[in-house]
Amino acid sequence: MNNLYISDVVKHLLIINVLAYLGSQLMGEPDPQTADLLVSGQLTDLSAWGRLQFSVFFPTSEFFRPYQVVTYMFMHGSVGHLFFNMFALYMFGTAVEMAWGPKRFLFYYLFTGLGALVLQMIVQYIELENGAPAWSVNVPMLGASGAVFGILAAFGMQFPDRIIYLLIPPVSMKAKYFVLIYAALEIGLGLSPFQSGVAHFAHVGGALFGFLLILYWRKRGERLN
Numbered sequence: 044m045n046n047l048y049i050s051d052v053v054k055h056l057l058i059i060n061v062l063a064y065l066g067s068q069l070m071g072e073p074d075p076q077t078a079d080l081l082v083s084g085q086l087t088d089l090s091a092w093g094r095l096q097f098s099v100f101f102p103t104s105e106f107f108r109p110y111q112v113v114t115y116m117f118m119h120g121s122v123g124h125l126f127f128n129m130f131a132l133y134m135f136g137t138a139v140e141m142a143w144g145p146k147r148f149l150f151y152y153l154f155t156g157l158g159a160l161v162l163q164m165i166v167q168y169i170e171l172e173n174g175a176p177a178w179s180v181n182v183p184m185l186g187a188s189g190a191v192f193g194i195l196a197a198f199g200m201q202f203p204d205r206i207i208y209l210l211i212p213p214v215s216m217k218a219k220y221f222v223l224i225y226a227a228l229e230i231g232l233g234l235s236p237f238q239s240g241v242a243h244f245a246h247v248g249g250a251l252f253g254f255l256l257i258l259y260w261r262k263r264g265e266r267l268n
Contacts, residue, residue: 052145053136056152057129060187063117064125067094081106082181094118098183099160101167106181116156118185128187135198142201143267151197151256152190158252159189163245189249195222196250200257201267226250 049057071093073081080086087105089096099115100107119125140148163184171179198205199222208215216224226247260267 048137049133050137050140050145050148052140052149052152053132056132056136060117060119060125060129063097064119064122067097067118070094070096082178084178084181092183095183095185098185100183101164101171101180104180106183112157112160113153115160115183115185116153116187116190119187120185124186128191131191132187132194135194139194139197139201147267151193151253154256155193155196155249155253156187156190159192159245159249160184162248162251163189166244184245186245189245192226192246192249193253195225196253197257198222200254222250 072078072095073091073093077086077091081091084105089106089108092098092106095118096106096108097111097114097118099111119128136148136152139151143151167175167179171177199218203217203219205218206215207218207221209221257267
């Protein structure tokens with residue numbers, strides 16, 4: 044198989060994500076002062092968020108809309124955010140789709156994207172119950188990272204002994220170890236007291252829900268290759 048080959052669903056996901064990013068740029072983003080008013084709840088006009096209105100907010104937020112549970116995973120905060128997610132999807136997604144077929148792969152991708160959101164919301168709920176500021180419900184979450192971590196988990200389970208070559212650090216390791224180390228790192232960062240602005244538990248949620256779904260399919264005796 045040509046190393047540049049991209050399977051159909053992966054190709055369409057890449058296109059949709061890029062077009063969503065470029066198209067949403069026309070809507071703009073709130074300036075810092077407007078963003079402060081929105082987060083604090085002094086301004087409750089969803090349209091004032093610009094393109095970020097398609098991110099997802101905590102369900103108790105004035106800005107939450109049901110469609111956001113889907114649209115959030117096609118939105119990205121920057122070109123770098125978009126690039127690294129799409130690069131990972133390109134690198135690992137095609138092999139998984141070729142093994143499973145397009146329908147199962149697409150279902151899995153969307154399922155893990157929703158699973159990422161579920162875990163992140165559970166964690167946020169616990170934080171709110173334990174004294175997190177009420178305004179945090181108005182901080183949007185966006186990105187395909189949860190679904191991409193689901194793909195990483197699928198690759199590690201489907202091709203556990205395939206060697207992955209890393210540039211930084213310059214080492215190689217089996218896919219199963221790469222996924223486990225990456226997941227452990229994300230859990231550690233998620234539990235860190237330092238706030239990085241990254242929804243680490245969404246990443247873990249994508250991998251966790253993907254892992255559980257694959258176990259469920261295997262228990263049912265469904266072929267995954």
